Amino acid sequence: MPLSVPTSGRVHLLNDVSPRPGGRYVLYWAQVNRRIDSNHALAFAAHFANRLRLPVLFYEGLTCSHPHANDRFHSFILEGVPDNVKRAAVLGIGYVFYLRRKQTDPDDIVYRLAADAAAVVTDDYPGYLTRERNLRIPPALGIPCYAVDASCIVPMGHFTKQEYAAYTIRPKIHRVLREHLRPVPPLRLKTRWTEPAPAFHTRVTPDRIPDLLASSEIDHSVAPSVEFRGGRDEAKRRLRYFLTHNLKRYARLSREPSARATSQLSPYLHFGHISSLEVALAVRDYAAKHKLIAAEFLELLIVRRELAFNFARFGPSPDSLGALPAWAQATLQKHARDRRKPAYSRRQLEQAETYDPLWNATQRELLRDGLIQGYYRMYWGKKIIEWCASPQEALEIMIGLHDRYALDGRDPNTYANILWCFGLHDRPWAERHVFGAVRYMSLQGMQRKTDVDAYVRQMNKA
DNA sequence: ATCGGCTCGCGCAA
DNA sequence: TGCGCGAAGCCGAT
Numbered sequence: 001m002p003l004s005v006p007t008s009g010r011v012h013l014l015n016d017v018s019p020r021p022g023g024r025y026v027l028y029w030a031q032v033n034r035r036i037d038s039n040h041a042l043a044f045a046a047h048f049a050n051r052l053r054l055p056v057l058f059y060e061g062l063t064c065s066h067p068h069a070n071d072r073f074h075s076f077i078l079e080g081v082p083d084n085v086k087r088a089a090v091l092g093i094g095y096v097f098y099l100r101r102k103q104t105d106p107d108d109i110v111y112r113l114a115a116d117a118a119a120v121v122t123d124d125y126p127g128y129l130t131r132e133r134n135l136r137i138p139p140a141l142g143i144p145c146y147a148v149d150a151s152c153i154v155p156m157g158h159f160t161k162q163e164y165a166a167y168t169i170r171p172k173i174h175r176v177l178r179e180h181l182r183p184v185p186p187l188r189l190k191t192r193w194t195e196p197a198p199a200f201h202t203r204v205t206p207d208r209i210p211d212l213l214a215s216s217e218i219d220h221s222v223a224p225s226v227e228f229r230g231g232r233d234e235a236k237r238r239l240r241y242f243l244t245h246n247l248k249r250y251a252r253l254s255r256e257p258s259a260r261a262t263s264q265l266s267p268y269l270h271f272g273h274i275s276s277l278e279v280a281l282a283v284r285d286y287a288a289k290h291k292l293i294a295a296e297f298l299e300l301l302i303v304r305r306e307l308a309f310n311f312a313r314f315g316p317s318p319d320s321l322g323a324l325p326a327w328a329q330a331t332l333q334k335h336a337r338d339r340r341k342p343a344y345s346r347r348q349l350e351q352a353e354t355y356d357p358l359w360n361a362t363q364r365e366l367l368r369d370g371l372i373q374g375y376y377r378m379y380w381g382k383k384i385i386e387w388c389a390s391p392q393e394a395l396e397i398m399i400g401l402h403d404r405y406a407l408d409g410r411d412p413n414t415y416a417n418i419l420w421c422f423g424l425h426d427r428p429w430a431e432r433h434v435f436g437a438v439r440y441m442s443l444q445g446m447q448r449k450t451d452v453d454a455y456v457r458q459m460n461k462a
Numbered sequence: 463a464t465c466g467g468c469t470c471g472c473g474c475a476a
Numbered sequence: 477t478g479c480g481c482g483a484a485g486c487c488g489a490t
Contacts, residue, residue, distance in 0.1 A: 164472055167482050255484065304483070327470055375484060420483075427482055430468035437469060439485060449484090 008180075009157040010040055012124060014138040014145040019052065023118025023143065025094060025193070026052065029110055030060040031130050032123040033150045033272035034080055035232055036087040038184050041148035045121035046093075046187050048146075052118055055193040057094035058084070059113055065103045066129075068403045070219035072370055076230035076407060078212060080273050081204040083232040092192030099202040101216045109200065110137065119144040123272075125151060126312035126412055152306050153277050154180050162314035164325075165425045169307045177302070183281060226462070227369035228267050228407055235268035239279060243286045251296045257373035258454035263297070267371060267407035269305075270414075276301055300374075307425060308416030318415035319399055321392055321422065328423030331436030332391045338434045344387045346397050358443055358452050359383050361459035363401075368462065370407035374417075375450070381421030382441040386434055391422060 026049035028042050036042060042058065049056045062077050063069065081097050088095035098109045114120050120138070123130060124147035138145035149155045154173050163169040204212065213220070228234075242263040246253075253261035268274045280301055287294035316323045321332065344354055352363035362372050362380040372380055381398055388394035398418045402409035420426055421438075428437035446452055 165482065168472065300483090325471085331469095378484060425483075427471080428469040429485065430487080432468095432486085439483095441485065445485065 009155040010124070010149045011044055012147045012157070014134055014147050015141070017142060017144055019118040020143045023052075023054065024116045025049065025055045025057040025118070027110075027113050027117040027120045028056060028058050029113075029120055029122040030058060030272070031133065032125045032127075033275070034060050034077065034084065035272055035274065036084055036091065036093065036187070037232075038275040038278040039150050039272075040184055041121055041123055041150040042093075043184050043187060044146065044148045046189055048119055048121065050188075050190045053191055054118055055092070055094055055191045056189060057096065057113065057117070057193065058088055059096050059098070059110065060084070061098045061100070061109055063100045063107070064105070064217045065100070065107075068219070068409075069216075070222040070404070071213050072222045072224050072405070072407070074213055074216060074218055075209060075224040076228065076267065077271060078204050078209045079206070079230035079234070080232060080271065082206065083273075085204075087232075088193075091187050092189045093187070094193035094195065094197070096197050096201045097204060098200055099204075099212060099216070101212075103217050111141070112200075113198075114141045114143060117143060119146070121146045121148060123147065123151070124149040124156070126156065126309060127410060128317070150275065151272075152309050153177070153280060153302055154306060156306075156309050156313050159310055159314070163307060163310050165427075166303055166307055169310060170303050173303055173306060181277070181280060181284070184275075184277065222404060225267075225368070225370040225407060228264075228371065230267070230271065230273065232268075232273045235265065235274035238263070238265060238268070239274065239282055243282060247283060247286060247294060247297065248290070248292050251293060254296065254300075255375045256450055257376050258451045258458060260373075262374055264371065266411070266413065270408040270411040276305060304416075305413050308411075308413040311416050311419075311424070312412035318419060319395070321395060323419060324422055324424055327428055328426075328438055331428065331431075331438060332422065335434050335436045336390050340387055340389060340434065342387060343389060346393075346400070349384060349387070349397060350401060354383075354387070356383065356443060357456050358446060361456045364459050366401065366405050370405055372406075373455075376446075376455070377417060378421060379441050379446055381418055382439075385421060385438075395419075395422065 026045050028045040033039050033041055045056050062074060085095055120141060120143060134147050149157060154176055246261045249261050253259040265274060265279060269276055280298060283294045283297055321329055352360040354360055359380060362376045366372050384398055385391060385394045388397060402414055408414050416424065423438045426439055429439050431437055432440055
């Protein structure tokens with residue numbers, strides 16, 4: 001069946017079968033983009049459903065068997081559910097959430113929901129788990145299954161290879177940005193969802209979240225973030241606050257962590273509670289209206305972020321030094337046996353027990369809030385390289401700490417940021433101990449350029 | 463306070 | 477084939 005819907009390189013058919021006759025809905029399986037609005041994937045599902053005169057069912061799940069499942073990640077996702085329930089009801093979209101509380105619970109929800117569906121739409125996302133599921137599950141469903149890139153502004157599919165650095169992808173993005181920097185059209189469902197939610201739907205209200213966490217077989221030793229509550233309403237509130245308070249001083253203070261001038265939206269982008277597209281549009285429009293320059297912020301949000309997605313899609317697995325450019329691999333290898341002084345263990349680093357008060361403060365921010373201020377995260381990573389027995393161990397520790405504590409852990413953006421510390425998307429500099437030609441960063445430099453004392457005080461106070 | 467050198471390789475101009 | 481230049485720098489010379 002030909003589809004007259006705009007796809008513009010965002011949509012890929014994952015299998016080759018016809019819609020099931022008698023299917024009762026089109027299923028959107030939200031693996032990544034846990035939101036109703038500004039979601040190209042759900043918009044595609046709605047177009048498809050309208051053509052078939054069917055309603056849409058939105059499904060998101062949460063499992064205990066997910067690596068590093070803990071109270072921090074679970075609470076953030078659970079906090080987002082009530083917003084989606086409300087919004088789905090307003091638009092006439094079916095909504096089902098399923099929390100697997102035991103590691104032994106069945107993993108068959110998407111199969112059960114697909115059994116009554118005419119077609120399935122899900123996220124095209126360059127993370128290992130999503131890629132693996134999108135290869136494994138669609139062939140077993142027997143109905144058309146589409147993967148839609150709802151994460152990037154310029155679709156990842158626009159590019160044909162791994163880009164070398166920001167300067168190679170930047171002109172390619174700007175050449176087509178205008179046509180992609182447009183709002184996702186509002187959802188209009190011709191057929192509303194009228195059935196009750198399936199019996200396995202997990203009801204989530206704020207007062208039930210503590211019980212849902214306690215009854216889940218997850219790691220309870222990582223507490224919810226002190227700073228970040230999950231959910232779309234909270235994401236939009238933070239975006240609003242960024243526009244009114246920080247956009248105008250972003251260019252001046254984005255590299256002054258103690259000023260807290262950044263958007264701090266990465267947890268919400270990571271869990272899909274907000275889209276980079278709507279953030280970009282809001283920032284662009286607010287800047288135009290108030291005569292502000294937003295170029296620095298948009299460079300990060302669009303060019304740097306989408307370079308990271310390009311790396312995740314086309315590059316080798318980001319958990320190995322093999323993902324680095326040849327010059328970086330060679331120079332780190334050459335210095336792999338350089339003496340480290342001091343040398344810290346993973347445990348010492350995790351507990352923020354180094355001699356360096358700035359580094360300890362950044363690590364405490366990660367432990368407590370689940371996010372490190374962007375500029376200091378680079379310093380955090382550089383020091384781990386300096387203090388670890390080998391670059392491979394440093395990489396494992398950095399990824400491990402993010403996997404366990406960071407609300408933007410496992411995001412393409414985060415992997416790219418971590419690997420940047422090892423030379424990815426960067427260039428060589430003067431040869432030195434341990435780092436070779438990889439860019440070095442020093443406490444002295446941080447003290448010269450930022451208010452280290454103010455930041456350390458902030459972290460100690462809390 | 464400011465400046466140049468460090469060092470590689472991509473992409474484009476020629 | 478040559479040339480310019482690049483995510484957040486460092487360091488020593490002036």
